Amino acid sequence: MATFLRLRHLGATAAAVAVLSGGSYAALRDPSVAANDRGGPALDAFRRKIADPSAIVPSRAVQESALIGASSDNPLDILVIGGGATGSGVALDAATRGLRVGLVEREDFSSGTSSRSTKLIHGGVRYLEKAVFNLDYGQLKLVFHALEERKQIIENAPHLCHALPCMTPCFSWFEAVYYWMGLKLYDLVAGPRLLHLSRYYSAQESVELFPTLARKGKDRNLKGTVVYYDGQMNDSRLNVGLACTAALAGAAVLNHAEVISFLKDEASERIIGAHIRDNLSGREFDTYAKVVVNAAGPFCDSVRKLADKDAKPMICPSSGVHIVLPDYYSPEGMGSMVGENSCWYYGFQHDHYIAARTTRG
Ligand SMILES: Cc1cc2nc3c(=O)[nH]c(=O)nc-3n(C[C@H](O)[C@H](O)[C@H](O)COP(=O)(O)OP(=O)(O)OC[C@H]3O[C@@H](n4cnc5c(N)ncnc54)[C@H](O)[C@@H]3O)c2cc1C
Structure with missing residues (x-):
């Protein structure tokens, strides 16, 4: 990077x-x-x-x-x-x-x-959550660094990288306020490196933008979504x-x-x-x-x-799974991101298929 x-x-x-x-x-x-x-x-x-x-x-x-x-x-x-x-x-x-x-x-x-990556150019939104909740300046520095790199990659290779809106569904008003505030903070931290401002969409607007979005969660109705921007690349x-x-x-x-x-x-x-x-x-x-x-x-x-044939292994592989779905699961030009208990799910369209991925922390 x-x-x-x-x-x-x-x-x-x-x-x-x-x-x-x-x-x-x-x-x-x-x-x-x-x-x-x-x-x-x-x-x-x-x-x-x-x-x-x-x-x-x-x-x-x-x-x-x-x-x-x-x-x-x-x-x-x-x-x-x-x-x-x-x-x-x-x-x-x-x-x-x-x-x-x-x-x-x-x-x-x-x-x-x-x-084989998820093809995201992260600005570090996950690290921002950790920086705030753990009062961790190191994580905040990581966010600044990732935002700067995101901007440079998109500027240097605009034919292969672009800004991508990501939709975060909210099934309670608490979630709506939480994600709205968190993603506004992300906009603020990005400053001049901001791609586009995040914004809230009502449940009705959200399903118009993302027709396959679930209108009902386990026992709750969709209250709305917050859309923020990150980068996508052809890795x-x-x-x-x-x-x-x-x-x-x-x-x-x-x-x-x-x-x-x-x-x-x-x-x-x-x-x-x-x-x-x-x-x-x-x-x-x-x-x-x-x-x-x-x-x-x-x-x-x-x-x-x-x-050195006696070298001790230093790689500790971690798992990341992509589930490949047909493109009609997600509209073109709109990704989705859901986070719960440090476990994140991403879904993005790339070359007419959807790569859905889960990741921890
Ligand atoms: C599931 C998953 C999703 C990810 N999503 C993202 C994402 O959205 N955004 C992001 O920025 N990052 C993402 N990453 C991380 C990113 O993909 C990796 O950090 C990056 O690709 C690592 O690149 P690398 O060059 O270190 O390794 P590699 O791409 O694996 O390259 C190592 C190369 O070394 C070669 N090699 C091995 N042995 C020899 C040898 N003896 N002689 C010559 N060549 C050899 C191999 O053939 C291989 O091509 C993701 C990672 C995973 C696993």
Whole structure:
């Protein structure tokens, strides 16, 4: 997510529609940018490169030879393992700081968790509830951060992200006041990052907007709804956009390329690179890097075990379930959100189906 704040300076993920063909890797790298550079002419040059409609992402062969060309004498600055949202974001951030970056993804970009999200760009409404009830400043800071990121993502990739109204049904007047006040507070906290103001709709107005909405709860009638706004994204295309933009910024980005073992310095046992298999051609090669970033998401323990077979697992998977429903369960352009006892249900239309999801806390 922090990538998007940095991308404020870049202003686009224009490469989202680019294909891996043509162009040159070496020409896109600009060694004059320091790793801690936060802006200036070099970043402006990257921005122009990325915004150029004729810019083409280098071909697979060029990307692979850039990885193979990283030797022990001339290593990459960073090798990123995993082409999900995290790895692609890391690669883009590092490449725009002028670092020499490689990224390998064993399947396709976004084939892991990053294409299976609920596709929400949360502004952190759930954290706001915790911040208020637990008087927790840390949670409030999380809300500010999430709101800023939400704004940046939508500004940077308006072709893949948009504001989405979410309806919260209220089956008692207490709920109506509670949600109205809570969501007005959310508007207030959002300040200039606000997408649209939240508002209350009567029961009659609500069923006109959302015809499949239940008019009766267990033993109560619908009193009305509060509609607030969050962001929605096309998660997998956004991920591919990040990976392609990283490639335009000079990273050597290769999908269907799996890290199968690590290269270690014999004396110090330090990891100095990786042995990679191209899963399309079956070809194996080495690439060297000063730093290796494990961005393998839920698979990161298996990558850690490649480095140390005795590594203790550090991932504790949590469950999230999507129930896929036909699109007529929810109107186009309106999501729903219901929270009870720290358990939240979301329902959103995406590509002509409804993804309904429950989550805890
Ligand atoms: C049910 C659910 C709903 C969610 N909803 C939202 C939401 O609405 N909004 C939101 O912002 N977030 C949401 N999230 C969180 C978000 O999806 C994840 O935080 C994000 O996708 C994690 O991305 P990642 O890159 O870390 O992992 P992944 O996308 O899983 O990427 C890891 C990649 O590493 C690759 N890999 C593994 N081993 C190797 C290897 N040896 N060599 C090369 N590559 C390797 C894998 O193939 C994989 O593609 C949700 C998560 C879940 C589970």
